[in-house]
Amino acid sequence: MTTAREEKALGGALMDFRISPELEKLRTQIADFVANEIMPLEERPDAYDGHGNIDEALLSDLRAKARSAGLWCPQLKHENGGLGLSKTGMSVLYETMNRSIFGPVVFNSAAPDDGNMMVLEALGTDEQKERWLKPIVEGKVRSAFAMTEPEPGGGSDPSMMLTRAVRDGDDWVVNGRKWFITGAEAADHFMLIAKTADDKRRGHTCFLFHKSQPNWKIVRRIPIMGPEEHGGHCELEFTDFRIPHSDILGEEGRGLKVVQTRLGPARLTHCMRWLGLAKRCVEIATDYAERREGFGVKLIDRESVQVMLGDLAMQIEVGRLLVMKAAWEIDQGRYGQKEISMAKIHVANLLHTAADRAIQINGARGYSKDTVLEWIYRYARQARLVDGADEVHKMVLNRHLGDLGTDFWHWDVEGEDA
CATH class of the missing domain: 1.10.540.10 (Acyl-CoA dehydrogenase/oxidase, N-terminal domain)
Structure with missing residues (x-):
């Protein structure tokens, strides 16, 4: 027999989903x-x-x-x-x-x-x-993060980066192009990732620059199918663009550390926000289904609609748990890479599905601009691409599976280092 204390320990009392x-x-x-x-x-x-x-x-x-x-x-x-x-x-x-x-x-x-x-x-x-x-x-300026390049430059694979920075005294001279740089047209402060050496691990550096500095330009604001963040998604060109050595963020050659530090949490905050939009889709769909009647039956009483909404409710909760687990990993001082990838894949697809089903339930009303569903639908398609396409994240997960085997699904134990 076990004591009450042992039973509590065996019950996993540390798993607490309450908030303060x-x-x-x-x-x-x-x-x-x-x-x-x-x-x-x-x-x-x-x-x-x-x-x-x-x-x-x-x-x-x-x-x-x-x-x-x-x-x-x-x-x-x-x-x-x-x-x-x-x-x-x-x-x-x-x-x-x-x-x-x-x-x-x-x-x-x-x-x-x-x-x-x-x-x-x-x-x-x-x-x-x-x-x-x-x-x-303070809200006085906006910012942008310039990393992605036109083909054949670097996208998900930073080793393909073509934008280069060469040291010249106390400055670095940058030449290259970037594109789909979110917020660039409205930004004053920029972070720029450029290749500074051919070393795969320490060959990139992150630079800080202000929009007023000469020898760079916005080539175009790229039109997209969805609504945009302030400043859009732009293509940039750098021609003998000089940045002082003192404006390196982190260390020379440690640009990938900056990328990892930024993109992991940023991917996760996308997911946090997307869950809110997915819930809004369910809210709009449910509200309409409870009011709309056809052939003597309200939509909410039709089994097909109940299945759609019930499944969305479950998938949103799955997404919340994945996001919270990934957030907890980061709070423990770890990168949480596989947890973030799982959340990113699931929630990105969930958002698109939630908008699609809500439009279907609302019919022509959902396709119109009488609700925000069409806005969310257009916005949602990018979710499966930004900050790493679904397929890239699945490859990341497979790499972790190959490295960890069955430990891919391990439990952290109190008092043990992960």
Whole structure:
């Protein structure tokens, strides 16, 4: 027989899915702010800019209100102007923010600034934080992360990168092209990944630069099928572009560390936000199905509709668990690469499915602009591509499976190093 203490230990008491009262208070405040201040704007045609995002003047007012309410930059430490939340805490809030298509940017928690701020906080010197991070935190400027290149340059495989930086005294001289750089047209602060040596592990460096520096240009803002972040997705060209050595983020040759530090959490915060949008799709579909009647039967009473909504509810919960597990891995000081890949694949596909099914249930109404479903549907297709295509993440998972075997599914044990 076992004692009560032994039974408790055997029951895995450390698996606790509760959140703190303080976090619940923040979640409730954000939920109320989204419902009362942001969502009503979605129905106003004048609330949108020319690229399907929130109008800048309205955004400025909302950001001031959010900051006054103490709902600003939850992802950063207190000393850097944030709320000091862990990644698991961020998971709770980001999902809540993105009940509205306009939500995250209001709280300064939208891509690409979100990921850029986190990596600057993690790797920047005190001087770099003051110069490059603080203005983004204060909402005075926006930022962009320039890594992806046109074919045959680097995409998911950074070893193919063609943009090169060559040392010249106290400067580096950069030549090359980047494309699909999110937010570039609206950005003042940029991070640029360039090849500085032929070493596969230490051959890339991350540089910081301001939009006012000469010898680079935006070639075009690339038209896309979906609504855009502020600043769009742009193609950039660098011609004998000079960057001081002091504006290297991290260390020379450690650009891939910067990439890993930034992209892992950034992929996960995408998933956190996408869960909010998926839940909104279910909300809109359920509301309509409960009201719409045909052939004497409400849609919600039809088994086919019940199956669609019930499956979505389950898949959203699966996504929440995957995201929370990945967030917990990062909070333990690990990269959580395989956990992030699993979350990214699942939630990206879930978002597209949720929007598609919600449109189907709403019929022509869902295909129109009377709801935000068509906005979410157009936006959702990119989810399976950005920050690594599904297939790349599945290859990553297979590599982990090959390395770990059955330990791929191991349990962490209290008191043991992972």
